[in-house]
Amino acid sequence: MYPKTVSQSGSSALRCDILPVTPFQQNCSLIWDTDTRQAALVDAGGEIDRLLARVQHHELKLEKLLVTHGHLDHASAVAELAERYGLPIEGPHEDDQFWIDLLPQQAAQFGFPPAKSFTPDRWLHHGDTVELGSLRLDVLHCPGHTPGHVVLHHAPSQLAFVGDVIFQGSIGRTDFPRGNHADLIRSIRERLFALGDEVRFVPGHGPMSTLGAERQFNPFVRDPTYG
Secondary structure (H helix, E strand, O other): OOOEEEEEEOOEEEEEEEEEEOOOOEEEEEEEEOOOOEEEEEOOOOOHHHHHHHHHHOOOEEEEEEOOOOOHHHHOOHHHHHHHHOOOEEOOOHHHHHHHHOHHHHHHHOOOOOOOOOOOOEOOOOOOEEEEOOEEEEEEEOOOOOOOOEEEEEHHHOEEEEEOOEEOOEEOOOOOOOOOHHHHHHHHHHHHHHHOOOOEEEEOEOOOEEHHHHHHHOOOOOOOOOO
16 A cells, blocks of 8 residues: 655645455556545445445545546456446557457456446547646556556655556566557557656555656666666
8 A cells, every 4th residue: 555645736635545356466557636625436346345445545526437448457447347336447558449348258257246348438548638626647558468558646745656567676568469569568668668767556456666666677678778
C-alpha cells in the first residue's frame, strides 16, 4: 500500500493507495483528489468488495475507472463496477479491444470469477489528458506488452501508473498475441525515460521504483552511459 499524498496546487493533492488483487497480485491503484474527494480506480482487476471497502474507508466518491491495458488481471472487474455504479470507463487505447473482448474466455480459462467484456466510454490516445477533480494526468501510448497499452502520468507529483510496461528490474512480457519487444523497448526508452529520472512509478505487479533507477540498473533497458 502506498498512502502517499503529493501536493499539486493550493489545497489540492493527489493521493494513492495501491491494492494488490487477484491471484496474479496485480496492483490496483485507488487515486483521488484530496480537495474534492473525487476518486478513480486504475486497473480494477478483481476483488470488488475489497476495492469498494477502501473507497468507503477514505470516504471518497468514485467517479471513473481507468484502464492501462486489456489483460484479465487488470480489467476483469471493470465492466461489473461500471454497470453497478454507472461509472465511465477511460482507457486503454482501442488497439486493446481484442483483449477486452476475450475477458469472459480468459476468466474461465484462468479460474477467475466471471468477467464481462466492455467498450470504454473513452479510448485514450497519446497526448490526451485524464481529469479527476482538479487533477490532470497525461496519457502516454506505450505499446509492446499489448498494442493498446497506455501509461498515466501525474506531472506535479512526478508519479506514473505504468501497468505492465516496466517493473522494478524487469519489463513486460511480449510473447502474448500482438506483443512486440521492439515496441516495448522503444516505449520505455523514448516515452517513459523522457519523463525524467525522478519520476516514481506504480507497476502492474510488485514494488514501486523510479525511472532513474531503472535507467541505471534495469538489465533490459539500462542506459550504459548513465551517470
